[in-house]
Amino acid sequence: MNEVFDTIGQRVPRIEGKDKATGRAQYTDDMSLPGMLFGAIAHSPHAHARILSYDISAALEVPGVKAVITADDYDWFRSGGHVKDETLLAKGKVRYIGEPVAAVAARTQKAAEEAARLVKIEYQVLDAVLSIDDAMNPDLPIIHEEFSTYQMNVTDLEVSGNECWATSAEEGDVDAAWNDCDAVVEETFETQAQHHLYLEPASALADVDANGKVTVWGPNQGVHFVQTRTADYLGLPLTKVRAISPTVGGGFGGRAGPHVQPIAAALALKADKPVKITLSRSTDFEICRSRHPSRIRMKIGAKKDGTLIAQEAELLYDGGSFTDETPAVASFGLMMARGPYRVPNFRGSARAFYTNKLRAGSFRGFGNPQAAFARECLIDSLAKALEIPPIEVRRMNAMVAGDKWLGGQQVPACGFDQCLDEVFQAVDGDRDQLPPPAPGKKRGFGFSGFAHISSFLASGASVQLREDGTVTMNTGGIEIGQGASTILTQICAEALKLPVEDINLTEPDTDTTPYNYKSVGSRTTYTTGRAVKAAAEDVAKQIIEHAAAILGCEPSHLTLLAGGQVAVKEDVTDIPLINRTVTFKEASLRAHYGVGGPIIGTHTFVFDGPPFDRTGSKMKSVVFGNMGAYIFGAQGAAVDVDEVTGQVDVVMAWAAADVGRAINPTNIEGQVQGGFAQGMGYALFEEMVWDNGRLVNPTLMEYAVAGVKEVPEIRTIIVEEPEPSGPFGAKGVGEPAMVGVAPAIANAIANAIGGRPNKLPMTPDRVLDAIEVDKTAD
Numbered sequence: 001m002n003e004v005f006d007t008i009g010q011r012v013p014r015i016e017g018k019d020k021a022t023g024r025a026q027y028t029d030d031m032s033l034p035g036m037l038f039g040a041i042a043h044s045p046h047a048h049a050r051i052l053s054y055d056i057s058a059a060l061e062v063p064g065v066k067a068v069i070t071a072d073d074y075d076w077f078r079s080g081g082h083v084k085d086e087t088l089l090a091k092g093k094v095r096y097i098g099e100p101v102a103a104v105a106a107r108t109q110k111a112a113e114e115a116a117r118l119v120k121i122e123y124q125v126l127d128a129v130l131s132i133d134d135a136m137n138p139d140l141p142i143i144h145e146e147f148s149t150y151q152m153n154v155t156d157l158e159v160s161g162n163e164c165w166a167t168s169a170e171e172g173d174v175d176a177a178w179n180d181c182d183a184v185v186e187e188t189f190e191t192q193a194q195h196h197l198y199l200e201p202a203s204a205l206a207d208v209d210a211n212g213k214v215t216v217w218g219p220n221q222g223v224h225f226v227q228t229r230t231a232d233y234l235g236l237p238l239t240k241v242r243a244i245s246p247t248v249g250g251g252f253g254g255r256a257g258p259h260v261q262p263i264a265a266a267l268a269l270k271a272d273k274p275v276k277i278t279l280s281r282s283t284d285f286e287i288c289r290s291r292h293p294s295r296i297r298m299k300i301g302a303k304k305d306g307t308l309i310a311q312e313a314e315l316l317y318d319g320g321s322f323t324d325e326t327p328a329v330a331s332f333g334l335m336m337a338r339g340p341y342r343v344p345n346f347r348g349s350a351r352a353f354y355t356n357k358l359r360a361g362s363f364r365g366f367g368n369p370q371a372a373f374a375r376e377c378l379i380d381s382l383a384k385a386l387e388i389p390p391i392e393v394r395r396m397n398a399m400v401a402g403d404k405w406l407g408g409q410q411v412p413a414c415g416f417d418q419c420l421d422e423v424f425q426a427v428d429g430d431r432d433q434l435p436p437p438a439p440g441k442k443r444g445f446g447f448s449g450f451a452h453i454s455s456f457l458a459s460g461a462s463v464q465l466r467e468d469g470t471v472t473m474n475t476g477g478i479e480i481g482q483g484a485s486t487i488l489t490q491i492c493a494e495a496l497k498l499p500v501e502d503i504n505l506t507e508p509d510t511d512t513t514p515y516n517y518k519s520v521g522s523r524t525t526y527t528t529g530r531a532v533k534a535a536a537e538d539v540a541k542q543i544i545e546h547a548a549a550i551l552g553c554e555p556s557h558l559t560l561l562a563g564g565q566v567a568v569k570e571d572v573t574d575i576p577l578i579n580r581t582v583t584f585k586e587a588s589l590r591a592h593y594g595v596g597g598p599i600i601g602t603h604t605f606v607f608d609g610p611p612f613d614r615t616g617s618k619m620k621s622v623v624f625g626n627m628g629a630y631i632f633g634a635q636g637a638a639v640d641v642d643e644v645t646g647q648v649d650v651v652m653a654w655a656a657a658d659v660g661r662a663i664n665p666t667n668i669e670g671q672v673q674g675g676f677a678q679g680m681g682y683a684l685f686e687e688m689v690w691d692n693g694r695l696v697n698p699t700l701m702e703y704a705v706a707g708v709k710e711v712p713e714i715r716t717i718i719v720e721e722p723e724p725s726g727p728f729g730a731k732g733v734g735e736p737a738m739v740g741v742a743p744a745i746a747n748a749i750a751n752a753i754g755g756r757p758n759k760l761p762m763t764p765d766r767v768l769d770a771i772e773v774d775k776t777a778d
Contacts, residue, residue, distance in 0.1 A: 005494055005728065006493075006497055007490045007494040007499075007500060008490060008491075008661065008728050008730075009661075009662055009663070009664075009665065010664065011666040012486055012666075013486075014483060015489060015500070016479055016485055019247070027203070027247050028204060028205055028246055028276075028278070029200075029278045031205050031217060031246065031276070033205065035273050035274060036273070036274040037066055037067075037105040037106060037107060037112075037267070037271055037273050037274065037276075038107070038109040038111075038112045038276060038277075039103060039104065039105050039260075039263065039264055039275045039276060040104050040106075040109070040112035040115070040116040041100045041103050041260070041263065041277070041287075042100070042102040042103065042104070042117070042119040043097075043098045043099060043101065043283075043286070044090060044094035044096065044097055044098060044100075046123055047094075047096055047097050047128035047130070047356040047692070047694075048093070048094070048095060048125070048128040048143065049093060049123040049125045050092065050093045050123065050124040050126065051071075051091075051094065051101070051121060051122075052124055053121070053122045054072060054102065054120070054121055055119070055120040055121075055122075056068045056070065056119055056120075058120065059102075059104055059115040059119045060115075062106065062114050062115040062118065063111060064106040064107035064111035064112075065104060065105070065106045065111060065115045066105050066106060066107070066271040066273060067104070067105040067267050067270040068102065068104050068105075068119065069089070069102065069103050069104075070101065070102045070119075071088065071089040071091035071092075071101070073266075073270070074088055074089075074234070074235070074266075075235060077232060077234065078150065078232070079229045079233050080322065080323055080324065081257060081323065081327075082152060082153060082323060082325070082326075083147075083150050083151075083152040083164065083323040083327065084150050084151040084232070085144055085322050086322045086324075088233040088262055088263065088266055089102060089103065089263070093126075094123070095144075095321035095322070095354075096356050096358055096693065097286070097693050097694050097695070098283070098286035098287045098358065098695070099321065100263060100287065101119070101121055102119040102121070103116070103263050103266070103267055105267040105271045105275045126141050127140055127141050128356040128692070129143055129355050130355055130356055130357065130692070130693055131355060132293075132316050132317075132318050132353055132355070134162075134355065135161070135162040135353035135354060135355055136161070138161060140162075142161060142162060143321065143355070143356060144162075144164070144354055147164070153623075154327075154621055154623070156620055157621045158621075162354045162355070163351055163352070163353050163354075164319055164323050164354050165319070165323065165326055165327045165330050165351065165621065166349070167327075167330055167351075167619075167620060167622050168334070168347075168348065168349040168350070168618070168619070168620045168621070169335070169347075169406060169407065169617050169619045170346065170617065170618040171344070171345065171347075171616070171617050172310075172344050172346060173345055174310050174345045174346065176345075177301065177344070177345035178310055180301075180303070180309050181301030181302060181303065181309050182302065182304040182386075183302055183382060183386050185299070185300055185301075185378055185381045185385055186297070186299035186378075187297075187298065187374070187377070187378055187758055188295065188296065188297045188758065189294075189296045189298070189370075189758045189759070190293075190758065190760065191294045191682075191759075192293055192686070192687040192688070192759075192760050193290040193291055193293045193318075193357075193358075193687065193688040194363065194681070195285055195290055195291075195686070195688055195703065196250070196252040196253060196254030196289070196291075196363060196364075197252075197686075197703075198219075198249055198250030198251060198252060198254055198255070200219055201278065201281050202218075202259035202277075202278070202284050203219065203260070203276070203277065203278040203279065204216055204217065204259070204260045204261040204263070204264035204265075205217045205218065205274065205275070206261070206265040206274065206276075207268055207274040208269055208274075213240050213242060214236075214240065214241055215242040215243075215244065216230060216241070216242070216261040216262075216265050217245075217246050218243075218246075218258075218259070218261045218264070219245070219246070219249060219250075219251070219255050219480075220243070220245050220248070220255045220261070220478065221248075221251045221256045221362075221478050221480055221519045221520055222256065222476065222478065222517060222518030222519060222520070223244065223508045223509065223510045223513060224476060224510055224516065224517070225256070225257065225517070226243040226257075226258050227243040227510045229258045230261055230265055233258075233262040233266070234262065234266060234269070241265070241510075242509070242510050242511050243261070243509075243510045244507065244508070244510075245478050245507065245509075248478060248480045248481070249481070250481050251478070251481065252363060252364045252678070253289075253361065253364055253366065253520060254288060254361070254363065255478075255480065256325065256361065256518055257325070257361060257362070259279075260277045260279065264276065264277045281698075281699055281700070282699050283698075285688070285698035285699070286358065286695050286698050288358070289359055289360065289361035289363070290320070290361070290363070290688055291363040291369075291682075292317045292318060292320075292326065292352075292360040292363075292370065293318040294316060294317050294318065294370040296313065296314065296316070296370060296371065296374040297313070297314040298311070298314075298374045298375060299312040299313075299378075300312075300343075300375075300378050300379065300382050302386065304386060305388075305396075306386055306388045306396050307396065308341055308342065308393075309343070309344065309345060310346070311345070311346050311348075311375075312346075312347050312348065313337040313346075313348040313374070314348070314349055314351075315330070315333050315334060315337065315349070315350040315351070315370070315371060316350075316352075316353070317330050317350065317352040317353070317360070318355050319352045319353060319355070319360050320355055320358050320359035320360045321356060321358065322354075322359040323359075324359045324360065324361040324362075325361045326352045326360060326361075327352070327623050328366070328367075328624070329352070329360070329361075329362070329367035330351070330367060331621070331624055333350050333367030333368060333370060333371045334349065334350040334367075334371075334622065335405075335406055335622065335624070335627075336368040336371050336372065336451065336452070337350075337375060338375075339371075339375050339449065339450070339451060340414075340449055340450065341394070341397040341398065341399060342397050342398075342399060342403060343397070346406060350367075356693055357690055357693065358688075358695065364675070364734070365452075365738055366520075366735065368735070368736075369679070369739050369742060372450050372739050372740055372742075372743055373743045373760065375743075376449065376740060376744070376746075376747065377746050377747060377750075377756065390447060390747065391447050394420055394447065394449050394634075395417065395421075398416045398417045398420060398449070399414050400414055400416070401413055401414045407614075407622075408610075408612060408617055409612065409626070411630050412723070412725075413658075413660065413721045413723045413724060414630070414632055414658070414721060415632055415658030415720070416449065416451070418656075418719050419632055419633050419634040419657065419658055419717070419719050420449060422634070422717045423447065423634040423636045423654050423655070424447070424634075424636070426636070426654045426656075426715055427445055427447075427638070430652060430654070430715070431445065431638070434638060434651060437651075438640070440642060440643055441640040441642050441643070442641050442752040442753055443638065443639070443651075443752055444748040444749060444750065444751035444753070445636065445751055446637050446639070446743070446744045446745060446748030446749070446750065447634065447744055447747060448635050448636075448741075448743040448744040449633070449740065450633050450634070450635070450739040451630055451631060451632050451633075451736070452522055452631045452732070453521065453523075453629060453630055453631065453732075454521075454522050454523055454525065454527065454628070454629035454723070454726070454731040455523050455526050455607040455609065455629040456517075456521060456523065456607050456624055456626065456627040457523075457527075457606060457607060458515060458516070458517055458605065458606040458607075459477075459515070459517065459527045459528045459530070459531045459604070460475070460476065460515050460516060460531050460602070460603065460604030461474065461488075461528065461531035461532040461602070461603055461604075462474045462514050462535055462600060462601065462602045463496075463535040463536045463539045464598065464601075465539055465542075465588045465598070465600075467585070467589060468585055468588070469564045469584030469587075470502045470504065470584075471492065471496060471498060471502060471536075472505075472506060473488065473489065473503055473504065473506070473532065473535075474505075474506045474512060474513055474514060475505075475508070475513065475514060475528050475531065475532060476508050476513045476514060476515060476516025476517075476519075477508070477516055477519055477528040478508055478518075478519040482519075482524070482667075482671060482734045483667040483670070483671070484519060484524045484525075484528075485505050486500075486664060486667060487525050487529065487664055487667060488505065488529060489505055490663050490664060491529045491532050491533050491663065491727050491730075492532050492536045495532075495533050495537050495540060496536050496560065496564075496584075497560045497562045497563070497564070498563070498564055498584075502564065514531070514602065515604065516528055516531075521732075521735065522733065522734045522736065523732060524734075525663060525730050525731065525733070526629045526660075526723070526726050526727065526731045527607060527629075529663075529726070529730060530603075530605070530725070530727050531604060531605065532727070533727040533728070534601075534603035535601040536601060538601030538602065538603065539599055539600070539601035540560055540601075541555075541601075542587075542591070542596075542599045542601065543560075543587045544559075544560070544566055546586075546591055546596070546599075547586075547587050549590070549595070550582050550587070550590065551568070551580060552575075552577065553572075553575045553577075557569060557572045557575060561581065564583055564584040564585070565581045565582065566581060566582045566584075567581045567582075568580075587599070607626060609626050609628035610628075611625055611626045612624070612625065612626055629660075629723050629725065629732070631657070631658060631659070631660075631731055631732055631733065631736050632657075632658040633655065633656055633657040633719075633736055633737075633739075633740065634656050634740065635653070635656075635676070635740040636654040636655075636744055637650055637652075637653050637654075637741075637744040637745045638651045638653070638712075638748060639651065639752060640752070641749055641752045641753050641767060643753070643771065645764055645768075646764030646765060646766070646767035648684055648745070648749060648762060648767060649710075650680060650710070650711075650712045652712050652713050652714075652715070653676050653680075653713070653714045653715070653744075654714075654715045654717065655673075655676055655714060655715070655717065655737065656716075656717035656718075657672055657717070657718065657737065658721050659718060659719070659730065659731060659732075659733045660720065660722050660729045661720055661723075661726065661729035661731075662718050662720055662730075663727075663728070663730050665718060668716070668733055669716045669718075671733050671737050672714070672733065672737045673714045675735075675736070675737020675739075675741070676711075676738065677706055678706075678738045679737075679738035679739070679741025679742055680706045680710070680711060680745065681704075681706040682741065682742055683742035683746065683761060683762060684706065684745065684761050684762055684763070685704040685705055685706055686703065686704060686705055686761060687704075687760075687761050688703070745762070746762060749767060749770070750770075753767070753770065753774060754771075754774035754777075755770040755773050755774035755777070756770050757769065
């Protein structure tokens, strides 16, 4: 930790911040093209029904309408993240209320919306499957009768009925281990659907050139993924689809897949005109994505001294109408269920089901918050049974560097024990400084531990030295508000010892941008950052080679100096031009106009950590071959609980995150604080509610979130245990910042009143029920 850096660790202001703050940033709905049409979508009024016929004649008669499309305009082109089960528009049947069934392009928004309302569709209504229990009921209809024919990347999947994924893993001998336990606790937990609540509703602009190539702009978290999915839906080669990411108004996983980009592209192709579609907030709620609701049964056993011996987890996820990222969410939830603890005997399974509701997809934490809520609450229950402080149970079982994750991967760096210590000490130091609770309220303190990952799949970057010695950097990392542009620029600047002002980061564009899977999974800092650092180091190597030729020495005699210069190393004394420096500009001009050609560095890779031991860990249908760069952290919360109303006020919060190396401390603090605020909403307020398949709270008038009055002071503690393979030792922090929030608050509630709700959100009614249960138990 004694390394000295020029840019790493500096609180560099956000590169895109001024444009956003002054209104210069151009979001998709701000964009316009000559002759642009406006798009509108006709939606299914039924949760589950067969489509018998379409009548678009009335829609075509609306003045200004230039195109109307239905699924009959397309073959059975299917797309999907892991299972190809979606079509551009509902084809054959509809599977949730709000599903797009037709789309219209017209000269005005009003005309498009009127025409969409006039599309007539005849349906045969079917019974709906609206919950996990419904999905397991063999007497209810199958939502995807053709599931066995869908293309998917798995060979050992065994599911039937409305089950769309099933995965499992096991280490040790769980059944025998229960006999060695002095205490065993088992509980069932439920979590809800949550909306991403990004500031910018779904929007897309599409245009077609004279050769039939369609370009789509729209908020996203991966231009290459949007390109692939759009091409799938339309039956086009990738060379005929270009995806560009303008300024993005938030993501949180909600832009990890396409939303209305493919529909806008289809309308543009049909009308041969640019088409823009922007959803209202309520429509975005109804047709995009949510977090996976879940039901989790978990069992943990320990010795009387608190040593964990065995754990069993059964995770059930509601995937909604299409699989989207459900196979990965189920797999990841399973792999995170044991958490950052040493448990020698573990058995877990994760099952996911189709239901006739909005599809569930990627969301900050990716199946981990659900598992963490169950595990961290259960650890507190175990500690209570053992009469040991909960923080001590966590401390004595905390993973350390060299331990193995579920799946057999060794963890090379781990600051979890320090995170626990730092949070506990901070809470202990602050608790007496807090004002006392008001009369009728009880104060409680709770803790949680968590872990996450920073890398999987592929990323790439290119770095080009310009003639004047400045640099242009190109990556597929999307700036979604998490600070990726600033972080990647700092990594590039540090590798070349340039000021950040000399780095130009280009807009992600599939025509020019190196491949990057997505900006998801807290992988941008580590995974894309590794690609950027390697590409910049390639540029540095070439610069030094040109400088060596200019100075008449060996490249090994030279080093970079801050500010774009190359100089002779201090320990080299036998070079004629020993006091001469070469600027990046000189090296670049020599390359451009003399020898070798322009200096460009590139690097692409697929995460190269060790694979899972699928045999030793009895892993089945886990979609990941490997993942790594594990992130660790701990959180604490202080709450006041009103014993009459059940109202919970979070009065202070503490959060420690092991980030490997803090590239930009200000950015990390923002991520941790924002993660806590979002996690607080998940814990106490937010829930998407359906009634007979219809979402009843699709606006911010009905959908409650944590506001400025509810979010408390959040003390952020940065722990740095450098990740050996990370760029300058760094790893991610964006997703895990919200993973441990709900259980920390739940455990604080239990500390205050003796019991806690096992169902999220922990509304006043559920808290009052927990109070009554605790009284009954006494």
